[in-house]
Amino acid sequence: MALQILRRLTSTLPVTNITVSATTNTCQQQLLHTTPACCEIRKLARLRVVDNSELGKRAMAEGRPPRCIHVYNKRGVGYIGDKVLVAIKGQKKKGILVGLKQNQKPKQPKFDSNNLVLIDDNGTPLGTRIHVPIPTVLRTILKEKTVAKGADYTKVLAIASRYV
Amino acid sequence: MCMAKIWLYKINMIQNICFQLGRLRLGSCIVSSVQVREKGHLSRPRLRNPYWNLRKQRTNTEDLVTTENKQFINELACEKYGTPALSKSIQSQENKLIQTNDPEEEIRSWTEKTRRCGVIARKIGQYPLWLKNGKKVRTTLLQIADNHVIKYMPPEECGPNKNPSSEHKLNKYGCILVGAESTNPTMLTKEYCEIFRGAGVAPKKNIMRFMVSPQGAIAPGTPLNVAHFRVGEYVDVRGKTVDHGFQGVVKRHGFKGMPASHGVTKTHRRAGNIGGGGEKGRVWPGTKMPGHMGNRWRVLKGLRIWRTNAKYNVMWVQGSAVPGPTGGLVYIYDTLLPLRKLKEAPPFPTFYDEVDTTSEDCWYEQMHKFKDETIVYKSE
């Protein structure tokens, strides 16, 4: 629809031809999402995989980021350290939120993207490295969430490269 | 001629009317079965204002008094009562008392069931404090506003005895009148000033009564200050909430309203449906609707006192939701919540010793004082 309008514009206004065609090009390149950024992690929120798992790397490289399809808590809104179910490249995978875009408490970092680390059912991360800093609060939160004989989330902490 | 005629006519008419009325009365006498539909008096209890609820402000008439004489009157008032508290930023402890009754000789013991007097305070703002574990707590500052006990009424006297025959239902609690914020007596009515006669304190702007156990009686003229409460105790704070006036349903009850567009007309901030049809075809009691918001008495219960300052008579109380605007009056009581009630004996009936105004603030032991060093966590 937008492209049609742009085409019509280009036909009527030869002067702006160059700039308009440039913008259409950039739009196509970036696979621009037009919905406004939701500051909360709820269902269908787009996330960014920040570990070096094959699946995550390919999904991010293709420009088809994973979408959250379930948040494993009672609020339905994911906060830092929460487990989420994501749809990534046609598969269902679990992940842990390791950085959020929404406003945080004082002294806790707020990130420019919603970061995710993919894990399997036992809490073992699919990748071997997290290539962005993660907040230090995660150490406490993930230790609290790990229960005996359940999933061990502290393995995520082991692959972190840096804390903030 | 003409006048006389009219006169006669009038007399005639009056006679006529009298006759008619007489017949009527006769008729009613005969029937004499008038239906009684009401009891003839109101069934709800009549509002009996307490005796101290009088008009305060004197009507300001031109007294044709020279300025010198006015000054003289003011000086006289100051000499008698001390300077009014309002003109000093610090609430007056040094208020001149005519006579303060000493605390009674026999030591009255405090039990968990006795009720103490409360105080009148002003909410002066709020700011955060930090605990020793690094957590932030939001606190409200309450300044105890130049309080003096004005009168004590034992249980027999206080409150109208609703039914004289029921002797066993006597009030359990007596009542203490407390006044706050001394003011210039020339501004007040004579009747209002009479209330303060026995207490020996300057007339106060605000009066409040507190129900106390008979053991908790305090002699008139006794000042109440922040030492009445101790740090770490819990208090209930009563105040009148901020007046918002007549408000719609979105502001008053937090309704969501309706969309701004998509064909919605004239119902963007309205409630929508207020009830079903059929058997329940009416508006049910308690339905949330537009109306007056605020200006209501509310009690916030169980607030911990984190810190007190004796110099300015200020206490820091947990939370930032104390009812009323900044500068509004609030009333502070010992809490009634069963788990937060006083366990140990507080200053009873009140704190009598001289307050050391130069001393530093009193902090709760979990509080981080700003003078202390930076909080450092120890690695385990």
Place this chain on the structure above:
Amino acid sequence: MNVSRAMSKRWAQQCVFNRIVAFSTKPTQHAAAVSEPAAEQETVATPAAATAQPATTTPAPTTARKPIVPSNYRFIYPEFLPDPKVEWRNPIREKLERLDMLDRRRQIDLPEFYVGSIMAVTSSDPHAAGKTSRFVGICINRDRCGLRSRFVLRNVIDHQGMEVVYELYDPTIQKVEVLRLEKRLDDNLFYLRDALPEYSTFDENMEAEHLEEGAPVPVNDIKVVLRPRPWLERWERQNLLGVANIDQYIKDKHRKSAEKVQKPWEKFDMMKQYRSTIPEEEQKEVFAEVHTELHSMELQRKRNKRKRTFVKPKQLA
């Protein structure tokens, strides 16, 4: 006739402009405020405040006894000025708050900084391994008053932009260092979130740059390059000075709607300005109260700095 009336109106406006001192840190308003003659009493000053500070309310700017407060204190210590909202003000609360702030400042050196300065904050963190964490970044905003005052630091680490809010008087903050003291052209730098990442990337191991004593704080007039749309905010509506390429990405419809929401009359709205600022007389009162303390702290800081700059040679010849 008309001309003279207009002239007199403008003159009156100027007078009121001079009397009102802005709370903002803009240098233009600063200049206007400095030229202001300290005179008339403000009616806003409550009688209680007047008695609390009897020496300062007397309009005598020439008395020698009064400590001379530097005029730039309201930019160095903006959090000492209370919230200008009249309903929330109370002289005793403000005084107690100031005392608490000074108590905290005696424990920790909180240096002068502005929006645009590059800072490093070391805070104790119960979650971290060493129980402390250090964050370096550019200050993009500074807000709130009193003990609530806080600032936001922003940095890009490992190609990941992040921001941390710090409360200035939080007792868990161990150290606040200003690595580069400078100002920017705007009051806040939230547009760095939409700028290219190199504009908010700062080295974590940066050395503190020393500014000469008495030198004015330099203004960094760098123009930031924004990323293409979509943006987090509509920057074209905010009259930003520190953005280079805003016109590149906006279309005519954006320009038109930006024009519509502009409020050019607001700078002439004297009532608005009056409500959002603290009158200069009250500012003087506030700073006269805390001046001696702050000044002694500043002297102490200077002494410490001199100690730091002198490095003892390790090996003697």
